[in-house]
Structures are given as C-alpha cells and as structure tokens.
Amino acid sequence: xxxxxxxxxxxxxxxLLQNKAKPKKGASCAITTSVVNSDTGNTVQQQRxxxxxxxxxxxxxxxxxxxxxxxxxxxxxxxxxxxGQIKSIRFRSLVPAEDTLSKxxxxxxxxxxxxxxxxxxxIVFKKECDAVKALNENGTEFASxxxxxxxxxSKNSSHDVLRSVFLGNLSYDISNDAVREHFSVCGGVxxxxxxxxxxxxLGKGFGYVLFENTDAVHLALKxxxxxxxxxxxxxxxxxxxxxxxxxxxxxxxxxKDRTVSTxxxxxxxxxxxVGEKANPLKKSSKSKRLKTLPRDKAGKNx
Numbered sequence: 165x166x167x168x169x170x171x172x173x174x175x176x177x178x179x180l181l182q183n184k185a186k187p188k189k190g191a192s193c194a195i196t197t198s199v200v201n202s203d204t205g206n207t208v209q210q211q212r213x214x215x216x217x218x219x220x221x222x223x224x225x226x227x228x229x230x231x232x233x234x235x236x237x238x239x240x241x242x243x244x245x246x247x248g249q250i251k252s253i254r255f256r257s258l259v260p261a262e263d264t265l266s267k268x269x270x271x272x273x274x275x276x277x278x279x280x281x282x283x284x285x286x287i288v289f290k291k292e293c294d295a296v297k298a299l300n301e302n303g304t305e306f307a308s309x310x311x312x313x314x315x316x317x318s319k320n321s322s323h324d325v326l327r328s329v330f331l332g333n334l335s336y337d338i339s340n341d342a343v344r345e346h347f348s349v350c351g352g353v354x355x356x357x358x359x360x361x362x363x364x365x366l367g368k369g370f371g372y373v374l375f376e377n378t379d380a381v382h383l384a385l386k387x388x389x390x391x392x393x394x395x396x397x398x399x400x401x402x403x404x405x406x407x408x409x410x411x412x413x414x415x416x417x418x419x420k421d422r423t424v425s426t427x428x429x430x431x432x433x434x435x436x437x438v439g440e441k442a443n444p445l446k447k448s449s450k451s452k453r454l455k456t457l458p459r460d461k462a463g464k465n466x
Contacts, residue, residue, distance in 0.1 A: 223292045225317040226299070228285045229357070230340045232307050233276050235283060243301065244287055248294025257284040259365040280365045281339070286317060302355060309341050313355045325402045327354075328374045329384045332398035334358065336366045346392050347373050351380025372402065 237253050259277040260270035289295045302314040340356045347353055358371035375381055388399040
C-alpha cells in the first residue's frame with residue numbers, strides 16, 4: 165500500500181511539473197513571436213522611410229544630359245550654384261577606356277573611351293524648389309555643339325506627348341545637336357533625347373524631340389523620310405504604331421502558275437452551274453416508294 169501511495173504521489177508531482185512547464189513554453193513562444201513581429205514592423209517602417217526619402221531625393225535631383233566628356237564637377241557647380249545649395253554631383257553614362265576599369269573609377273581618373281562623346285550627370289540640391297529653378301538651364305549651350313537637356317530625375321515627371329515626335333532610323337553615331345538643328349526649322353525645340361546603349365554610348369537608332377507647341381509637331385511630321393546623315397528619318401507622333409510600307413501592285417500579284425491553278429479550281433468548283441458540262445448528281449440506288457395505307461384505314465378515311 166505504501167509503495168502504491170508513493171507512486172501515486174510521484175505521478176501527481178510529475179503532472180504538476182508538466183502543467184507548470186506548459187505555460188512557460190507558450191510564454192516563450194509569445195515572446196519570440198512578439199520580438200519577430202516587432203523586428204518585422206521595424207523593417208517595414210524602415211523600408212517605408214527609405215521609400216519616402218528616395219522620393220524626396222528624386223524630386224530634388226536634376227538630370228543633365230548631352231554633356232561633353234571633358235565636363236568637370238567644378239564647371240557644373242559654377243553653372244548651377246546660383247539656383248541653390250548643391251549637395252552632390254555625379255556623372256553617369258561613362259564608357260571606360262578599359263574593360264577592367266569601373267565607371268566610377270573612370271570618372272575619377274577621366275579615363276574615358278576615345279569614341280565616347282557624351283556623358284550625363286545628376287545634381288542633387290538641398291531643396292526641391294531649387295531643383296525646379298534649375299530647369300531654366302534646359303537647352304542652354306554648355307559648350308560648342310552641346311545643348312544640355314535638364315529635367316527632374318523623379319519617375320513621376322512626364323513630358324507632353326502632344327508636343328513630341330518619335331524619330332526612327334537614326335544614325336548610330338548621331339549627336340543631339342544634329343537632330344536639334346534638323347528640326348529647328350519646325351519651331352522651338354525644348355529637348356532632344358536619343359536613346360543610347362549604356363555600355364558603348366552609341367545610339368540605338370531612335371529618339372524623341374519635344375517642341376514648344378503643337379504647331380511645330382505638324383511641321384515636323386512633314387520631314388518624314390527626310391535625309392539626315394545619309395539616312396531617311398522616320399517621323400511620327402508619339403504613341404502611334406508604325407505601319408510597314410505597302411507593296412507595289414506588281415509585287416502583290418501572284419505568280420502565273422498560282423493564278424492558273426486558282427482559275428482551274430474555280431472552274432472545277434463552278435462546273436455544276438455550267439449547262440451541258442454540268443456533272444449529273446448521283447442518284448441514290450434505293451427508289452423511293454409511296455407509302456400505302458391498309459385497306460381498312462383507307463375505308464375509314466373515306
């Protein structure tokens with residue numbers, strides 16, 4: 165009896181210990197989950213803060229395109245310092261002279277590929293209003309043959325499509341100023357953008373021109389197929405799909421063999437409608453018999 169009682173006491177003690185241990189585990193789990201949740205909350209908040217900071221930086225950043233390779237930070241700073249305090253200037257779209265050099269190192273050492281002629285830059289102002297003021301420098305001639313393009317670097321900034329035209333079949337080594345000069349007869353050119361390859365700096369054969377008003381666009385469309393640097397430039401409105409030129413009537417005609425075969429097929433298909441040459445229709449071998457009613461039913465119907 166005593167041994168049985170001792171065993172019962174031991175079992176009760178073990179149960180009590182187990183029950184005490186269970187809430188501890190749950191509490192530890194709750195603590196860990198709360199820690200994890202707090203960590204994730206912090207990371208989400210940090211990400212949101214970064215996004216807000218990035219957006220504000222973009223609105224304070226000015227893109228400057230079509231700069232000569234010989235451009236320096238001091239030259240850009242002296243041009244834009246009148247608009248406000250400048251926090252940083254960095255060059256982009258550089259083509260290093262050697263493959264081993266990075267773009268950043270090539271910019272610092274001024275070791276640029278000899279065939280490269282254009283570079284771009286980003287200027288970060290302290291205030292957003294200063295960046296907006298700096299847009300006044302858009303279209304100014306920074307150096308001989310280099311009219312710069314100045315725009316806000318924010319992704320939300322958009323150009324007026326109604327005042328723009330798309331250019332195709334451009335020469336790969338064409339300059340922005342050559343396009344500006346070609347279309348300046350149409351009206352005031354606000355900006356010229358030639359899409360270039362990041363690695364080589366050469367053009368991809370297409371670009372855009374932004375005019376001061378829509379009247380210039382109508383005149384620019386008349387320069388479609390005009391020759392620029394030995395190529396017929398394709399000019400169309402932005403957003404319109406390009407249609408391939410229609411073939412001449414001589415090319416659209418089918419070969420003689422095909423026409424003869426089609427005529428034969430037509431004659432064969434139309435033979436059933438040609439008098440004596442009509443092929444007789446196949447009659448079914450089974451002759452149709454009239455249904456006869458039994459005599460009893462026939463008498464009743466009478």
